[in-house]
Amino acid sequence: MSESDRLKSDIDELVPDMVALRRDLHQHPELAFEEVRTSGIVVQRLRTMGLEVQTGIAKTGVVGLLRGGASKPGAKTIAIRADMDALPIHELNEIDYRSTVDGKMHACGHDGHTSILLAVADILNKRRAELAGNVKFVFQPAEESIGGAAPMIKEGAMQEVDGIIGLHLISDYPLGRVGVRSGTTFASADRFILTVKGKGGHAAMPEASIDPIVIAAYIVTALQTVISRETSPFAPAVITVGRIQAGTAFNIIPETAEMQGTIRAFRAEHRQKLVRRIGEIATGIATAMGGTCLVEVIDGCPPCVNDSGMTEVVHKAAVATVGEKDVDDSEEVMGTGSDDMACFLEAVPGCYFIVGTNNEEKGANYPHHHPRFNIDEDALPIGVEVLTRAAMEFLR
Ligand SMILES: [Zn+2]
Numbered sequence: 307m308s309e310s311d312r313l314k315s316d317i318d319e320l321v322p323d324m325v326a327l328r329r330d331l332h333q334h335p336e337l338a339f340e341e342v343r344t345s346g347i348v349v350q351r352l353r354t355m356g357l358e359v360q361t362g363i364a365k366t367g368v369v370g371l372l373r374g375g376a377s378k379p380g381a382k383t384i385a386i387r388a389d390m391d392a393l394p395i396h397e398l399n400e401i402d403y404r405s406t407v408d409g410k411m412h413a414c415g416h417d418g419h420t421s422i423l424l425a426v427a428d429i430l431n432k433r434r435a436e437l438a439g440n441v442k443f444v445f446q447p448a449e450e451s452i453g454g455a456a457p458m459i460k461e462g463a464m465q466e467v468d469g470i471i472g473l474h475l476i477s478d479y480p481l482g483r484v485g486v487r488s489g490t491t492f493a494s495a496d497r498f499i500l501t502v503k504g505k506g507g508h509a510a511m512p513e514a515s516i517d518p519i520v521i522a523a524y525i526v527t528a529l530q531t532v533i534s535r536e537t538s539p540f541a542p543a544v545i546t547v548g549r550i551q552a553g554t555a556f557n558i559i560p561e562t563a564e565m566q567g568t569i570r571a572f573r574a575e576h577r578q579k580l581v582r583r584i585g586e587i588a589t590g591i592a593t594a595m596g597g598t599c600l601v602e603v604i605d606g607c608p609p610c611v612n613d614s615g616m617t618e619v620v621h622k623a624a625v626a627t628v629g630e631k632d633v634d635d636s637e638e639v640m641g642t643g644s645d646d647m648a649c650f651l652e653a654v655p656g657c658y659f660i661v662g663t664n665n666e667e668k669g670a671n672y673p674h675h676h677p678r679f680n681i682d683e684d685a686l687p688i689g690v691e692v693l694t695r696a697a698m699e700f701l702r
């Protein structure tokens with residue numbers, strides 16, 4: 307049996323355990339920085355393999371270090387990252403491994419990511435003697451919303467790491483396909499809060515008030531022109547106002563109106579420009595209409611930018627796994643979603659790629675963050691194989 311066939315058969319053997327673990331995690335979802343049970347399972351499994359394990363990084367993060375038996379001084383270290391957190395969504399799937407926690411659900415596939423990375427650790431650990439370098443398995447908390455990557459880096463997770471790889475399972479991407487692309491893949495994400503201050507009063511006497519609702523309405527409309535009039539059609543970007551809150555009754559002009567929204571961009575300089583223009587437009591309009599506007603931009607996550615060398619390594623691994631025709635480097639691989647894998651990719655050269663899980667026949671065709679989101683578990687061994695091959699190739 308060739309080395310390549312041996313790898314495939316080793317992975318096949320792990321599939322029942324991977325599926326069982328993924329379903330177990332699915333039944334017990336934990337939100338950002340609360341991944342106590344999940345990280346406990348990760349720690350226990352990594353320790354059983356004999357890896358050096360660090361716990362409590364960024365609260366619930368875990369790092370396992372596998373030292374290759376064929377490492378010489380100066381040998382390289384590759385990190386492989388998986389996120390572990392679930393979402394505050396009530397699951398509507400009727401499956402026997404449905405979430406057991408009301409209002410919490412693995413609706414983004416991070417249960418699959420965790421299961422995949424533990425299988426990769428197992429496979430590489432069995433090849434420890436022949437590995438000419440080290441592998442760091444990085445299990446990150448809080449990818450959704452708050453961000454666990456940045457504090458993990460701050461606490462040293464990327465020290466002595468030469469490259470990083472990771473994947474996201476994608477439900478609207480066909481099963482059997484792997485998308486890997488150099489440059490920017492996922493967008494940046496910044497949340498903005500605009501608080502318009504006017505002057506409250508009686509709704510029947512607007513001349514004695516400054517109406518913050520009317521000011522907010524103008525701001526929402528003007529923000530649309532940042533994308534349509536100030537942004538190149540060749541530079542994709544999004545500004546969405548997702549929430550407006552103002553007023554208590556039909557006959558009162560309120561004091562304030564608050565808007566919240568998100569900004570997505572694919573380039574750092576573009577991201578900065580959008581942030582700046584939102585502030586200028588909001589304050590300019592508010593001032594022109596006699597009010598003021600407080601501008602806050604928070605929760606920033608940079609775009610995911612893949613290194614060309616690391617992308618080549620992953621691309622080669624993907625071709626060996628699913629064949630040339632099912633490896634995609636087109637713009638289809640890009641998404642306006644964000645992922646704080648971006649922080650790791652800023653810290654060290656890396657490649658973040660996507661693995662398709664879409665299969666209508668199995669009901670795995672709902673979008674991410676949907677109460678009926680699910681994956682075709684046949685994608686799990688594909689993820690394992692690409693990551694394993696890429697790590698071995700990097701350390702060769
Ligand atoms: Zn998500």
Ligand SMILES: [Zn+2]
Nearest residue numbers: 414415449474
């Ligand atoms: Zn996700």
